[in-house]
Amino acid sequence: MSAIEWRDLVKSYGALRAVDEVSLSIAEGEFVGVLGPNGAGKTTLLELTEGLRRPDSGTARVLGRPVWPRDPALLPRMGVQLQASSFFERLTAREQIHTFAALYSAPARQADDWLERVGLAEKAGTRVERLSGGQAQRPSIACALVHEPELVFLDEPTAALDPQARRNLWDLLAGINEAGRTVVLTTHYMDEAETLCDRVAIMDHGRILQVGTPAELIRDLDAPSRITLAPGQVDAATAERLDAVSAVEETADGTVLVTRRPAAVVGLLAERGWLDGVRVQTGTLEDVFLNLTGREYRA
Known part of the structure; x- marks a missing residue:
């Protein structure tokens, strides 16, 4: 069974076709990057797959089930980190992650473990609004992973992170993928995609232009x-x-x-x-x- 199946997926906003007849299968346990310039349609494609938006036509299936109409049974099986995250006001980093863990009935010790894994143990008592830009990205990643989902969507997770934090996050993402989870990543960092992804799909103007392993795409370019x-x-x-x-x-x-x-x-x-x-x-x-x-x- 494919973890994700896109078939002729279309989403338009007025005259703009943000996702234009996208078809692709992603296998269980695969780490796939979706690359493209600003406005290519990457985020809209992920939102359609997560059940956040209704497609105009075509289908998106996740873990063998259609995502629209929105399927509550799929929600605990997915972890989603959005480009911009909104947290509960006045809660500390630890309280944010514990709150998300409770929503999924995940144990408190699991929340503390993820606080440590994203490098926020020393900032556990700091309110999220007082974290630096790079630090504020980490609780959103922890909240997406705290319930140990089968399928993880990460929308530019390393934006605003310093080089050390980026590399640490790479190790974390590689580890959750090696544990058998399917990961779909959007990023503007080519080295990130080349290091982490089994395959990449390059997207522009709502269409997927080319799909393959990084090595295959580089070899076919014959640069x-x-x-x-x-x-x-x-x-x-x-x-x-x-x-x-x-x-x-x-x-x-x-x-x-x-x-x-x-x-x-x-x-x-x-x-x-x-x-x-x-x-x-x-x-x-x-x-x-x-x-x-x-x-x-x-x-």
């Missing part, structure tokens, strides 16, 4: 590699005469060799003793994303 040599190590004229180099760029970081045969070029550099400080950058998920969605600014 050239960029080999950066330290400044002053070799002049551009010499670099241009190297076999398998298709272009040479001079940058503040040094001379960049563009090639589709990086192994051959690195071998030539080794023969000449030019490997000190060399950096090799192959295609990335960001290259795939920009190739599919363009580089223009999105408000």
